[in-house]
Amino acid sequence: DAKTTQPNSMESNEEEPVHLPCNHSTISGTDYIHWYRQLPSQGPEYVIHGLTSNVNNRMASLAIAEDRKSSTLILHRATLRDAAVYYCILRDPSGTYKYIFGTGTRLKVLA
Amino acid sequence: DTGVSQDPRHKITKRGQNVTFRCDPISEHNRLYWYRQTLGQGPEFLTYFQNEAQLEKSRLLSDRFSAERPKGSFSTLEIQRTEQGDSAMYLCASSAGGATYEQYFGPGTRLTVT
Numbered sequence: 001d002a003k004t005t006q007p008n009s010m011e012s013n014e015e016e017p018v019h020l021p022c023n024h025s026t027i028s029g030t031d032y033i034h035w036y037r038q039l040p041s042q043g044p045e046y047v048i049h050g051l052t053s054n055v056n057n058r059m060a061s062l063a064i065a066e067d068r069k070s071s072t073l074i075l076h077r078a079t080l081r082d083a084a085v086y087y088c089i090l091r092d093p094s095g096t097y098k099y100i101f102g103t104g105t106r107l108k109v110l111a
Numbered sequence: 112d113t114g115v116s117q118d119p120r121h122k123i124t125k126r127g128q129n130v131t132f133r134c135d136p137i138s139e140h141n142r143l144y145w146y147r148q149t150l151g152q153g154p155e156f157l158t159y160f161q162n163e164a165q166l167e168k169s170r171l172l173s174d175r176f177s178a179e180r181p182k183g184s185f186s187t188l189e190i191q192r193t194e195q196g197d198s199a200m201y202l203c204a205s206s207a208g209g210a211t212y213e214q215y216f217g218p219g220t221r222l223t224v225t
Contacts, residue, residue: 036214043115043202043216044154087153097142098167099214101153 004088009106012078020073020105022088027068031091034099035062035073037084044087044101047073083109113137115217117203123223124193131189132220136205143186144214145178146202147171154202160186161208193224 005023012018024033032051036044048055048062050071055062061074075082085104091097116135124130136143141162146154157176159167162183172178175193180186190197200221204214 041218043204043219044214045216046213049213085153097159097161098144098156098169100156101146103151104153 003100004090004102006086006088006102006105008103009108011108011110012075013110014080015077018075018078018082018107018109020075020086020088020107021070022072023070024088024090025069027090033062033064033068033071034089034091035060036087036089036101037082038087038104039081039084047086078107078109080109080111083107115203115205115215117201117217117220119220120218121221121223123225126193126195126224128193129189129191130193130222131187132201132203132222134186134188134203134205134217136185136203137215139207140205140215141183141208142206143180144204144206145186145188146204148200148202148219149198157188190222193222195224198222198224 032049034049035047037047038044048057048060050062050064063072085106087101087104089099089101118133122130143160145157147157148154157169157172158178160180163180175191178188200219202216202219204216206214
């Protein structure tokens with residue numbers, strides 16, 4: 001199974017950028033890297049995904065290493081509403097559609 | 112709101128009872144997924160439907176678990192002879208077909224087995 005490794009927790013001050021790292025050294029050439037986040041008492045929500053190039057959307061940016069063995073989710077200005085568990089996910093190559101969530105990174109945003 | 116809905120939101124049952132959960136996906140989505148999440152862990156994949164066909168099942172899905180998606184619309188997840196270890200949040204997600212990978216999750220059904 002394709003696995004990801006993330007720090008258990010991180011802290012950030014409000015209004016400052018946050019860089020959430022993810023290692024995925026066993027990634028295959030066709031795996032997309034997905035990021036989801038889960039706010040308290042809610043289901044996960046999509047944040048961003050990418051394959052090789054860096055990606056930006058209204059929520060965040062995704063920086064992917066040239067060898068694709070790691071990636072970083074960037075929240076440009078953290079707000080209290082960004083406090084959540086962030087999951088870095090690879091599509092499992094043994095299953096066409098399922099995703100394997102790890103334990104994620106719990107982000108705490110300090111006012 | 113046309114997001115994914117799940118019913119009930121909470122269920123308390125006694126060990127040995129059967130329970131059934133319902134998921135209504137986003138209407139135009141042909142892919143539907145069930146996940147289970149225990150405290151402090153990320154969601155674990157249980158099963159996947161494309162339209163009405165159940166195309167993949169996790170080894171986690173014992174023979175006490177069954178899922179259906181009649182007519183490719185809503186889906187049900189039934190757990191027979193519940194055990195305390197079945198206590199968890201059961202999440203449903205849906206996605207459109209084609210190259211779109213984004214999954215939209217419902218709020219989940221929290222099951223407590225006493």
